[in-house]
Amino acid sequence: MSTTATAVPAPSVSRVPRDFYEELVRASQGNRAGFLTERERWLRALSVEAREELLFEFEMLLRGVERYVHLYDNGVVDPQDKPLVTRDFREELKDVRATLSQAIRLARHLLDPDSDQKLQFRRYVETQLADDNMRRSRIEGELDQETPQESLFVLRQSFESLRNLIDHLLQLPVCGLSLFNDVGNLVLREIVLNRYFRPFRLTEFRLEYDRLRSVRLLSLLSTVPVETRPLFTTAYLSLFRLLHYLAYVSQDTQGPIPRRVRVLLTLVRSEALGLVAYLKNELAPKAGPKPLQAACLRAARDIARETERIARDVLVELDRDRAAAARASYSFTQLFQTQVVALTEALSPGAATGEAPFEQLASPMEAAERLRKDLWVFSQLCRAAEGHLRNDDVTSAEAVISSIVAFLGYFQDGSYQLLRYVDYEAFDRFSALLTELPWPPEGPAVRTRLIEDLRSFSMVLENTFAAVSRRAQLRGFNFDRAEAELLRDRFLAATR
Template sequence: MDSATPPASPASGRDFYADLMRASQASRAGFLAERERWLRGVPVEGREELLFEFEMLLRAVERYLNLNTVVDAGGRPLVTRDFHEELADVRDAMDRAIRVARHLQDPDSDQKMVFRKYVETQLADDRIRRALIEEALDQDTPPESLFVLREAFDALKNLLDHLLKLPVANLGLFQDVGKLALREIVLNRYFRPFRPLEFRVEYDRLRSVRLLDVLASLPEEQRTLFATAFLGLFRLLHYLAYVDAEGVPPYPRRVRVLLALVRSEANSLASWMHSELSPKSHSKALQAATLRAARDIARETERVAREVLVNLDREPEAPSRAAAAFTTLFRTQVVILVETLSPNGGLTDGVFDELLSPQDAALRLRKDLWVYAQLCRTAETHLRAEDVPAAERALDALKAFLGYFHDGGYQLLRYADYDAFDRFTSLLVELPWPPEGPGIRARLAEDLRRFVQTLESTFHAVSRRTLLQGRGFDRQEAEALRDRFLAVAAR
């Protein structure tokens, strides 16, 4: 992208990946937007990762309580099977989900809801008690929704503690627990877990510079398809990080639940690549590569399930072996797809770490932020000088840059930074064009000045990152990028 001609259209600035993610959630867009606003205000370090872990556990419990994920179901009749082990796995996953939910819950609002729950149990007047119950179950806000789900999991965990004391946990009991858990999960208003190939703007971002540049060069239809494939592969790798994070045996029981989720969603991704991605790839080479990737994922997932996952009860090292096999599989497919899309991209064969270099991402983001600030400052200067033709050219350059920025640098921002950038982008894209009247131009100049401050503070924060220590800022390269956008606008 650095050597390519920047887009000339002044109407760009759309976050393609956010559009892709929201398109898969159109029926729940209002709830998810409100949840985003809530999450930005949660005063907890690493709140996005906590939310990811919480929803991953919800999804994992849902899948694990489905008999199709019982990997050795064919080995013995289900009606005579004892499901103690599986219920103990679910109980541990629920326990972890409850603890993560508590971290996400604001202490003040949590105490108020706990007190309201206590009052509800003490009331003698059934009318008032019924009103309080209905008010809680309405889930009018994300904190209330989170509290309702946490309370439900607390009750289910206590129920499981008693059920696990029974001499046998038969198939009917296992299925009934599954029904109760599934109902609480899917009826939750704000924290209903993502479905396969449904992504969240809060934590699903592609943070590889090379990968982002490859996707930006594709036609829109292909871009949507391959972005979905890459997001799906990185989601699976994100799951597996929670298995690796557990260190050495003995692994907590929830690891078995997480591996069942990986297996389930790997099969879903392989099926989608086979039926959707491969047939719609434009060239025969891409069709062959994506079909081969789908088959490799399906075949290796089945092998790991058959040879490794069935031994989780007997081999302490089985979880780490399964995680290692899955990690190698998904990393390999990412590299293969990138190399197929960009045969001359210069990747060393099979080197995933080179593709996902955090230093490259920080360097790219730092350069893009500097160029962004320069273009904003140029537009502000011309607006304040009432040089309308020059101001319009500068704003054209800025709006053209937005498309480039949203394809690359924007994806490398931290989630906490998105709000300020999104608000400025909306202001600029929705502005009457060209901006007429001294009043509108003066307000725009002031908005540009304030946003330059945001850009500069973000630039300095990125520059202070440890991985950029000793890496000087290449001003000449940044100026060349800025000048290309200014030159396009001046044509």
């Protein structure tokens, strides 16, 4: 191929922009990133409907139980009630049991039938072994948890055993504090020792479900200085995760409250207070100008004050008032949405004004429109490069490929975050292709491979474009082709 000069970076520097959010997520995971990468591969290969949301709910419940068994700060036990040492914890044990039952159901869904049957059969065969050494080897093998499937299966089996234990304990005349603490320690041990499904920390995130799906917030964060961008992104991700939790707390005031709702509200309270500490101790001192620091401290103060009010006035009524859970959920939702708006206003005054500012910031329709437009532009650029290569117009092909690289950086900061998790693999693979591609690409073999990869990825883009266009949010809204063409031409012109 021709070596005609085009606007490309030096060979020693990667031509492909990195996904900032992926780097932030990986950094937040510390030394567990390797295990979680393997888990992502397992999840992407799993043929289960809504698998990402099932996994989120499962890990949310694990985290909820972890917080719920810490009675002194769970916000559900009324401090004005009788002393803990004389209290019957039967109801709290029932809450833990209900949460474990839901986690068991979710684990069954996440284990595809084939894997589940194989693991069940292996467990049965191993229990029939008479040799002590073989039994010991089986137990050690379970503790190794070499794959996510094995790890999930072991956790499910442990929860089923604990649920059976709790059923028998509930038959006792009184379930005292020491008994509840002992059960809590057993549950915590199983959770903490699990290799692949250990609950995340407050500022630890998962690629599977921790993404900011707001066009305006993504655009705003792209303007924040590099040194503070991760800090503000962490605050936003934490706030949206809390709102995600609250989506599982029914606001229906009719009928009995599911017992696991008490556990989820405990989790919300606990992580809200953890966010307060992050805003005060991590974000505010490094936020930049004094007005931004003051806004972070104000957000911390407001979250702390309102969370304490909800715990004091609402959460303690969960046993006596069936509407208390709905009131708590509503109050927490309003609190976190207000802080999202306040933080946005601090970063960019006037960016979150008018009626229903949070709904404007987190508009699903705006996100779908942006994603649809960018997918179309991406496919047009790939088709153009493919066409030039097929027609032996190497100079034009190199210029368009440079446009694709530039567009990829724009796409990763915005629309990539709006994709479904199941779509990431194809986009990541194409990004890796551009990274590995010899530059300038020369030789018939490289050229043939590039033509085929561009054609295949164009089809992925077009299929994704069609799927997004069918979303309910875009029903009745025609595709603005003229606006999309202007965006395409802007990137093409930048490399001419």
